[in-house]
Amino acid sequence: MWENRALLWKKFLRTVAILLVTSMLVSVIFFQQAVEAASEPRTGGSYYNYGEVLQKSILFYKANRLGDLPDDYILPYRGDAAMTDGQDVGLDLTGGWADAGDGIKFTHPMSYAAGQLGWAVYEYRQAFEKSGQLDDILDEIKWATDFFIKAHPSPDVLYYMCGYEESDHSVWIPHELLDYRTKRTSFKVDASTPGSDVAGQAAAALAIASLIFEPTDPQYAATCLTHAKQLFKFADTYRGKNPLKTLYPSGSYVDDLAWGAIWLYIKTKDASYLDKAKSVLPAKSLGGQHTHCWDDVSYGAALKIAQVTHDAEYTAMVEKNLDTWMPGGGITYTPGGLAWLSQWGSLRYASTAAFLAFVWSDDQTVGTASKKAAYHKFAESQINYALGDNPRGGSYVVGFGKNAPEHPHHRTAHGSWTSMLSVPSFHRHILYGALVGGPTSNDSWKDDISDYTLNEVATDYNAGFVGALAKMYDMYGGNPLENWPKPEDFRAKEDNLTEYFVRGWIIYEGYGTLNLMFQINNRSAWPAAMKDKLSARYYMDLTEVFESGHKVEDVEITLGQNQGAKLYGLKQYKDNIYYFTVDFTGTQLMPAEWELCEKDANVSIKYKDNCGSNENDWSYKNLTGPPDYDAVSFAGKTPYIPIYDNGVLLWGEEPLKNEPDFTYGDINDDGSIDTIDFALLKQILMGNSPANVNMQAADVKADGDINALDYAVLKSYLLKIVDKLPQ
Known part of the structure; x- marks a missing residue:
C-alpha cells in the first residue's frame, strides 16, 4: 500500500514538474510570439x-x-x-x-x-x-x-x-x-x-x-x-x-x-x-x-x-x-x-x-x-x-x-x-x-x-x-x-520667387522728360542676408542724342525723393549704350519687414532740346505705371534693370556685348570654370602669371582691368552666391 502511494507520489511530482516546465516553455514561447507579433509590419503589410x-x-x-x-x-x-x-x-x-x-x-x-x-x-x-x-x-x-x-x-x-x-x-x-x-x-x-x-x-x-x-x-x-x-x-x-x-x-x-x-x-x-x-x-x-x-x-x-x-x-x-x-x-x-x-x-x-x-x-x-x-x-x-x-x-x-x-x-x-x-x-x-x-x-x-x-x-x-x-x-x-x-x-517651385530684384514704374513721361521710380528688393532666403551695398543700373541708348548733334552732357539725370540712395552716371557701357546707377550703399536692406526689405528712389531723365527718347532703352522694356506698393506682389519686377551687390551682378540682364570667342573665368580654356581657374587668377594677381593662360578670360568682370574685384566675382560664382559671370 505504501509502495503504491510512493509510486503515485513520484508520478504526481513528475507530472507537476512536467507541467511547470511546460508552463515555463509556454511563457517563453508566448513572450517570443508576442514580441514577434509586436514586430510585424505596420498596418497594410509594408x-x-x-x-x-x-x-x-x-x-x-x-x-x-x-x-x-x-x-x-x-x-x-x-x-x-x-x-x-x-x-x-x-x-x-x-x-x-x-x-x-x-x-x-x-x-x-x-x-x-x-x-x-x-x-x-x-x-x-x-x-x-x-x-x-x-x-x-x-x-x-x-x-x-x-x-x-x-x-x-x-x-x-x-x-x-x-x-x-x-x-x-x-x-x-x-x-x-x-x-x-x-x-x-x-x-x-x-x-x-x-x-x-x-x-x-x-x-x-x-x-x-x-x-x-x-x-x-x-x-x-x-x-x-x-x-x-x-x-x-x-x-x-x-x-x-x-x-x-x-x-x-x-x-x-x-x-x-x-x-x-x-x-x-x-x-x-x-x-x-x-x-x-x-x-x-x-x-x-x-x-x-x-x-x-x-x-x-x-x-x-x-x-x-x-x-x-x-x-x-x-x-x-x-x-x-x-x-x-x-x-x-x-x-x-x-x-x-x-x-x-x-x-x-x-x-x-x-x-x-x-x-x-x-x-x-x-x-x-x-x-x-x-x-x-x-x-x-x-x-x-x-x-x-x-x-x-x-x-x-x-x-x-x-x-x-x-x-x-x-x-x-x-x-x-x-x-x-x-x-x-x-x-x-x-x-x-x-x-x-x-x-x-x-x-x-x-x-x-x-x-x-x-x-x-x-x-x-x-x-x-x-x-x-x-x-x-x-x-x-x-x-x-x-x-x-x-x-x-x-x-x-x-527651393520653392514658384518661378517668380526671386531673392534680389528691382521693380520699376513710370511716374511721368512727356516733353523730353521721364520720371521713374526704382525699388530695390531684398527677399533673400538662400540664405537670408543683410545687404548694404546694393545698387541698380538703368541702361540707356543715346543714339538719337548723338545723331541730333548733342552730347552726353545734354542728358540730365537727377535724383528725387529716395530712401538712402545716391546717383552715379552716366557711364559708357558699349558704343552708344550708357547707364546710370542708383546706389543704396550704406543703407541696410534685409528680408525682415516691409520697411527693410525694399527701398525706393525717384529719378528724372531730361533731354535738352527734347533731343532723345527712352523708348529704345534696354531698361525701358516692360515699364508701366503707376507704382504698386504691395510688398507681397512682384508687380513691376523687371530684369532689364539689373541689381548688383558691391558692383557684382546679382540678378537681371545687361545689354548684350559682342560675343567673345572665350568664356570669362575659364582662364585655362579647358571648357569649365572651376577651382583651377581660381588658383590661376590668384597667381596672376600676385604677379606670377602662369604660361598658356587666357588673360582676357581673367578679366572676369569684363571691365578692361584684372584686379581684386575679378577675384571676388569668381569666388562668388564658385560658391554659387551669383549664378552667372559676364558674357
Whole structure:
C-alpha cells in the first residue's frame, strides 16, 4: 500500500514538474510570439523607410544651428546666425541650437535634447553605424556640447539663455537676421543665483557625450567629462531652481541632479554618484503618467538606476510609469491610437515614452518579462502613428511620407521677408525631418503655421523620436537616401520667387522728360542676408542724342525723393549704350519687414532740346505705371534693370556685348570654370602669371582691368552666391 502511494507520489511530482516546465516553455514561447507579433509590419503589410526618416530627423538639427556655419553648408538656406551671442558679457557664446521655431537659445532644453540624442547613441550605436548616420548624429551632439563648454567659462558659472522672449517674439524673421533685429542678451546662473536644474541637465548631456565620444575622440570625451563633473558639483553645491524669467521654468531640480549623477556613475563607476542619484531621487518619489522630457528627467534617471542596480523598488516604479502608457493604463488614447498626454507636443511625449519602452523591453536582465512584449508593441504603434498609421493616413514628419506637414511653425523654413506669418503663403524651404507638435486628443490636426500648438517644432520634440527611430531601423531596416539632400530640393517651385530684384514704374513721361521710380528688393532666403551695398543700373541708348548733334552732357539725370540712395552716371557701357546707377550703399536692406526689405528712389531723365527718347532703352522694356506698393506682389519686377551687390551682378540682364570667342573665368580654356581657374587668377594677381593662360578670360568682370574685384566675382560664382559671370 505504501509502495503504491510512493509510486503515485513520484508520478504526481513528475507530472507537476512536467507541467511547470511546460508552463515555463509556454511563457517563453508566448513572450517570443508576442514580441514577434509586436514586430510585424505596420498596418497594410509594408514597412516605412525607417532609414530615410532617421536620416531626415537628424538633419532637422542642422536647420536650427546657430553660429558660424561653413560656406558649403549642407542646407543652402542656412547661414551664419546669432554671431553676437556673448558679446554683452565679453564671451564667445555662439553656436548651439535655436530652441524651436523661434531664435532663442536655451541651455536647459538644449542639454536635454543633446543628452537624449546621446542616450540614443549609447543604446543603439550599431543602428546609427549601420544606417550611416553615426557621424551625422555625433556631429550634431558635438555642436550642442561645444556650446555647453563655452557657456561654462568657470566652475560655478553657466550661461543658460541668449536672447529673450519679448525681443525675439516681436519679429518673425530668419535666424540669419537675429543680430540685426533682436537683442541677444546673455543670462547666467552662478553661486548667488543657482540653477541646479539647468546645470544638472547640462552635466548629464556632457557625461553622456563623454561616453559616446570615447571610441572616436577620447580627448574630447575627457573634456566633456571634466565639465560634467564641475557642473554637477556646482548644481549640487548651490541648490535651487533657476529663478530668472524664462520660457522654460523648471518644476524641480532634483530630477536633473539625479539625471546628471546616474550618467556620471555610468561613465566613472564612482559609487558616490550612484548614491547621490538614489538619495535625491528615491524610488518612492516616482510615479504619475508623465514621461521623460526636458522638465522631468526622473523617468529616464529611474530607468538607468534600475538597470545598473536591479533594485526592485526602482524597477517597480519604472514599470508603473510604463504601465500608465499602455491602453487602459490611465493615459488618454485618441480614437486613432495615439497615447495623448498634452496638447503641447503630443507626439513628442508619445515618441519619448516609446523610446523608454524600447530601452526597457530590450534589457533582459531587469524587469518583468511578461510585460515587455506589451511595452514593445506600444512603442512601435506610437512611432508608426507619427509616420502614417493614423486617421489622416499622413505623416507628422516634414518632408517624409504621405500628406506630410508643409507649414511648420518655423521662421527660417517659412522665409518671410515682411516678418509676417502670412507672407508668403507657402514655405520657401522644406524643414526635413521636423516632428511637428501633433494632433489633438481626437486626432484632429491642421497644417497651419499660425497654430503653434499643433505645428511647433523643437529640438526637444525630435530628441526622443530619433532614438525610437533608431530602434525601428535596427529591427526593420530601410535605406537612407543617397546623395541627399540636393540644393534644388530646398527651393520653392514658384518661378517668380526671386531673392534680389528691382521693380520699376513710370511716374511721368512727356516733353523730353521721364520720371521713374526704382525699388530695390531684398527677399533673400538662400540664405537670408543683410545687404548694404546694393545698387541698380538703368541702361540707356543715346543714339538719337548723338545723331541730333548733342552730347552726353545734354542728358540730365537727377535724383528725387529716395530712401538712402545716391546717383552715379552716366557711364559708357558699349558704343552708344550708357547707364546710370542708383546706389543704396550704406543703407541696410534685409528680408525682415516691409520697411527693410525694399527701398525706393525717384529719378528724372531730361533731354535738352527734347533731343532723345527712352523708348529704345534696354531698361525701358516692360515699364508701366503707376507704382504698386504691395510688398507681397512682384508687380513691376523687371530684369532689364539689373541689381548688383558691391558692383557684382546679382540678378537681371545687361545689354548684350559682342560675343567673345572665350568664356570669362575659364582662364585655362579647358571648357569649365572651376577651382583651377581660381588658383590661376590668384597667381596672376600676385604677379606670377602662369604660361598658356587666357588673360582676357581673367578679366572676369569684363571691365578692361584684372584686379581684386575679378577675384571676388569668381569666388562668388564658385560658391554659387551669383549664378552667372559676364558674357
